[in-house]
Each structure stands twice: as C-alpha cells, then as structure tokens.
Amino acid sequence: MIRASAPGKVILLGEHAVVYGRPAIAAPLRQVQAEATVETLEGTPAGSILIEAPDIGQQIWLRECGADDPLGKAVRLALDEVGEPHAALRLTIRSTIPIAAGLGSGAAVSAAILRALALAAGNPISDEWLCKRVYDVEKIYHGTPSGIDNTVVVYARPIFFMRDEEPTPFTPAQPFTLVLADTGVRSPTARAVGAVRKQWQADRAGVEHIFDHIAQIVERGYQAIQSGDLTVLGDAMDENQSCLEQIQVSSPELDGLIQAARKAGALGAKLTGAGQGGVMAALADPQHAEHIRFALMEAGAPWTAVTEVR
Numbered sequence: 001m002i003r004a005s006a007p008g009k010v011i012l013l014g015e016h017a018v019v020y021g022r023p024a025i026a027a028p029l030r031q032v033q034a035e036a037t038v039e040t041l042e043g044t045p046a047g048s049i050l051i052e053a054p055d056i057g058q059q060i061w062l063r064e065c066g067a068d069d070p071l072g073k074a075v076r077l078a079l080d081e082v083g084e085p086h087a088a089l090r091l092t093i094r095s096t097i098p099i100a101a102g103l104g105s106g107a108a109v110s111a112a113i114l115r116a117l118a119l120a121a122g123n124p125i126s127d128e129w130l131c132k133r134v135y136d137v138e139k140i141y142h143g144t145p146s147g148i149d150n151t152v153v154v155y156a157r158p159i160f161f162m163r164d165e166e167p168t169p170f171t172p173a174q175p176f177t178l179v180l181a182d183t184g185v186r187s188p189t190a191r192a193v194g195a196v197r198k199q200w201q202a203d204r205a206g207v208e209h210i211f212d213h214i215a216q217i218v219e220r221g222y223q224a225i226q227s228g229d230l231t232v233l234g235d236a237m238d239e240n241q242s243c244l245e246q247i248q249v250s251s252p253e254l255d256g257l258i259q260a261a262r263k264a265g266a267l268g269a270k271l272t273g274a275g276q277g278g279v280m281a282a283l284a285d286p287q288h289a290e291h292i293r294f295a296l297m298e299a300g301a302p303w304t305a306v307t308e309v310r
C-alpha cells in the first residue's frame, strides 16, 4: 500500500488582504493532517479508480466525478502527469483536519492525493509542480485563491507570502506557541471571500485602506518574528483581528473565543483563515498554553490544539 500525507495550516497574519496582493504569514499545522492511500483493486478492469473518503461518507468511481468535484479533479491532474494506472486502484482519503474551518483541509487533501498517485506510479514529482496543481484544485473552492494555502501545505514550512511572488520560507528567531480553537461553525472559504468581494466592490477605497493597514501589520509582525518579540507579534494579531472585524469576517462565536483567550492571558488573538466561523488562533507563552486551551474548551470550543511555530 502506498501512503502520502500533507499537514494543515494556520494563517498567522494577513488573510483576505492576501487575495488583493498584500503580504501574509502562514505556518504548517502538523498536529492534523490529510492522508491518502493507494492500493490495487482485484477483479476490476484496469484504469478504474474508486475514491473513498470514509470521514465524509463518500465513495465514488472517478468516472462518475463531475468536473467540479475537488477529489476527482486532484486525481485527474495526477493522472495527466503520471499516466493512467495499469491496474484498478482504490484511493482512500482520511483527514484529521477540521473541514471548512480555515485550516487548509482542502489543500492538504489535494496534496496528499497527488503525492500518493505519483508515488504509486513510481513517478517522483517536485514540490513546485505539486504546489501549482493543488492551486488548480483550490480554484474550485473559490475563484480567486491567493495561493497561500497550497504553498504552506506543500512546502510544510512557515512562509512570508505575497501573491504571484516566490514565497519566502523562514525560521522564527525563537519558536512560538499558538493555541487554536474551533467555533464548531463550518464556514466555506468561498462564502467569506465572496462577502469581502461584495464590500470591496461597494466601497473600494475604504476596503483597500483596511487592506493597506493589514499589510503594515503583517510587516510589523514579520519583523517581530525575526527579532523574537512576542509582545509586538501578539499586538499585531489583535490589530489584525480589528481589521478583520471591519470587513465583517468575524462572528459572535469567534469573538467569544478570542475574548476568552485574551482573558486567559493570550499575548494576542485573532481568527485564522476565511473566518465567519471556523478556527481562531491565540499567541501564548508556552507555560500558559494549556491554561488558555482549557479556557477555550470552557468557552465551548469543540476542538482545540496547541502548536509550536518553528
């Protein structure tokens, strides 16, 4: 059996503005991952591929997948590159990344599928190629992806990212700890990105001004990461959250968890990913991380995690 995986991701600063050409910072989230396995299916004509995703109750033959099915699209992109298989295959996808929560679940699933099928064909693929193909699948979720999700998930490194530019992988001067908590409210990326687009169309100058402010915050946060100044980084996260509130991608559930984290001693807290639900991230002193995580559970988060960015 062939097995391949990809991690989740967390956007530290700059989501949404990154779609409009501003910088953003993201890191892999290794605690959760998507995994794809490929095995031969006996007694079935060669070339048939059965796609199974037991976590979401999906079982479908590739030939039955519509053009806008992201799993089918990832498989077809892999076969375009490595050729049709000489046997029938069963492709099984499992993921511990909460879906539609802002943690890059779609990108990680696509990366795992593409990697597994290339491995099964004995055909090594470069991360650069993989990154582009995962981006192609991301377009199904929303028409204008910035490319940050596929990049961080494929390279599995913290990155400073700007649309249409080479990403800059980095290592923080000093590792730092994030506490993550899920609101339990599912929020498709396309809906939040679409809502921001509508505001931008209605008040271009006003929203561009907020994006410029976010860009300054990202630059300041990046400098803080490079100098190991967690107080400045925490403040940058808080200020970024205010901007995200202004473009209306926060929610009462996110606000509740963010307040709970700050009250429990977080150095800064904000939503992460598309917002309108999904996950928030808090910066924590390592010795306070468990206390903050506990406060977030008390505040009703159905899923929490502590991760170190290094």
Ligand code: PMV
Pocket: 011, 014, 015, 016, 017, 018, 019, 101, 102, 103, 104, 105, 144, 145, 146, 147, 148, 149, 189, 193, 272, 273, 274, 275
């Ligand atoms: O919610 P996610 O994990 O898909 O993150 C989306 C990040 C956005 O900046 C909102 C969109 C994008 O394409 O960068």
